Amino acid sequence: MPVSKKILLVDDNQLVLEMMGRALDKEGFYCMKAISASAAMDMLKLDTPDIILSDYHMPDMNGFQFRQNLIGMPDYSDIPFMFLTSEGDNNLMLEGINLEAVDYILKGTPVPVIVSKINNFLHTVREQHERALKELSKAAVSLNLNSIPQKNPIVKGFDVDFWHKPFQNYPGGDFIDFITINEQYTFVVLGDVMGKKWGAWYFSFGFLSYIRAAVRICISEGNFSTKSILQKINAVVYHDPVVNDVLSSLSLIMIDTVDASIKYSGAGDLPLLYYNSAEKTTVQITSAGMLLGLMPDGDFDEFILKLNTGDQIFLLTDGIIDFEGVEGKRTDYNTFITAITPYLGESFSEFKKGNFLKEKTIAHVDDCSLIFLQKIA
Amino acid sequence: MILTTNTNKNALIANVEAKEANLTVADNLKEELVALIDKGNKFIVVNFENVVYVDSSFLGALVSSLKYAIANQADIVIAGLNKDIFALFQLIRLDKAFKIFTTADEAAASKAL
Numbered sequence: 401m402p403v404s405k406k407i408l409l410v411d412d413n414q415l416v417l418e419m420m421g422r423a424l425d426k427e428g429f430y431c432m433k434a435i436s437a438s439a440a441m442d443m444l445k446l447d448t449p450d451i452i453l454s455d456y457h458m459p460d461m462n463g464f465q466f467r468q469n470l471i472g473m474p475d476y477s478d479i480p481f482m483f484l485t486s487e488g489d490n491n492l493m494l495e496g497i498n499l500e501a502v503d504y505i506l507k508g509t510p511v512p513v514i515v516s517k518i519n520n521f522l523h524t525v526r527e528q529h530e531r532a533l534k535e536l537s538k539a540a541v542s543l544n545l546n547s548i549p550q551k552n553p554i555v556k557g558f559d560v561d562f563w564h565k566p567f568q569n570y571p572g573g574d575f576i577d578f579i580t581i582n583e584q585y586t587f588v589v590l591g592d593v594m595g596k597k598w599g600a601w602y603f604s605f606g607f608l609s610y611i612r613a614a615v616r617i618c619i620s621e622g623n624f625s626t627k628s629i630l631q632k633i634n635a636v637v638y639h640d641p642v643v644n645d646v647l648s649s650l651s652l653i654m655i656d657t658v659d660a661s662i663k664y665s666g667a668g669d670l671p672l673l674y675y676n677s678a679e680k681t682t683v684q685i686t687s688a689g690m691l692l693g694l695m696p697d698g699d700f701d702e703f704i705l706k707l708n709t710g711d712q713i714f715l716l717t718d719g720i721i722d723f724e725g726v727e728g729k730r731t732d733y734n735t736f737i738t739a740i741t742p743y744l745g746e747s748f749s750e751f752k753k754g755n756f757l758k759e760k761t762i763a764h765v766d767d768c769s770l771i772f773l774q775k776i777a
Numbered sequence: 778m779i780l781t782t783n784t785n786k787n788a789l790i791a792n793v794e795a796k797e798a799n800l801t802v803a804d805n806l807k808e809e810l811v812a813l814i815d816k817g818n819k820f821i822v823v824n825f826e827n828v829v830y831v832d833s834s835f836l837g838a839l840v841s842s843l844k845y846a847i848a849n850q851a852d853i854v855i856a857g858l859n860k861d862i863f864a865l866f867q868l869i870r871l872d873k874a875f876k877i878f879t880t881a882d883e884a885a886a887s888k889a890l
Contacts, residue, residue, distance in 0.1 A: 446802065691874075694844070695874065734864075
């Protein structure tokens, strides 16, 4: 589903704002309406539209002055700008176009034509954007920069699987890793760097490197405590100037195949879901730890769960609990739990094919990740 | 500007002026809070009264501002969270990092005592 495009309409005539606003709303656009250039400047501080459609004749600041101001502001100069005005003087039209405007449309133009012009322009922008994105992704893959595993780990007596959906196909802040120590121990890592798109993606490698190092160091010292691994990671992140301005959640699980158990510690992560197959009940396990790097002492704890055949564990990041509701976006963990409960207990491959995740893919507003563990015979 | 400010007793109230507090305003939040701390404000109440949704980028900026505040012997507290956002704060244990008050007045009063 295409995300609805935001248009900032600027016109000193309330009637034009309402009429154009309604026509564009009908076409699936979301309209921000400003009655003057200075009102538009205020709106830009709060939200970034995909395109600005501005009148020329306005009291105080006219459309050209408005455009010139925007060109001088690095935050706004890249937002595509179109004039929509009744001013048909050839010289002025030329002057307007020369202000790096993508189009100059006369107000007499039929509304469907205006809508098509906007649509065509945004379509071209989107295509170029996607091409650039593909190139970048290709470069990242060729450098072997993966914050999401290429395949599931093989763990004796366990089925381990995951589902990941990046936000608008950007690589994002979620990271997943499976660290196989030996036949007995495998670590499962799920983290979420707080941020979106490239910035968060870049830092996810920093965090992943620390986590891998801490796991290996603790194991080599004979320390098999997820809590003490988190303490070590937290101490490093808290003091490291490269990552200490960025925060990340982390769920860390150590699977013990001999003992048929898991150890779990979390840092600012969402509760883990534990499905007990014999009792057909689901329990949420909430760890005490704070986000990595937030406080010198992260207040971490550790849970040990013995798993019987059929028992399942779900780990998730917060993107999956966001919803695009009737009144806008909202975050609601309980709605998510109610929605997922009927699916617990069934096989993950069926779950992955089912409607639940399909609907999530359509509605999601951030990276979404889910890791699944099941004790098998 | 994403924040508008007013003083209440010994507290500086910083009102978040966005319905959807997300990636597009996260950097502004951090910059503006850092500037307020640099000006010498020691007790800042970030008021979420007008906010209906926060994303993780915004929360990240808020938490990173708190770290800056602590390093500068200042404090940031939170007020005016709606039900969903308050639940989210609890869910990821941000209620351990921030003092949370029902209203900005209540937060300001806590400092006046």
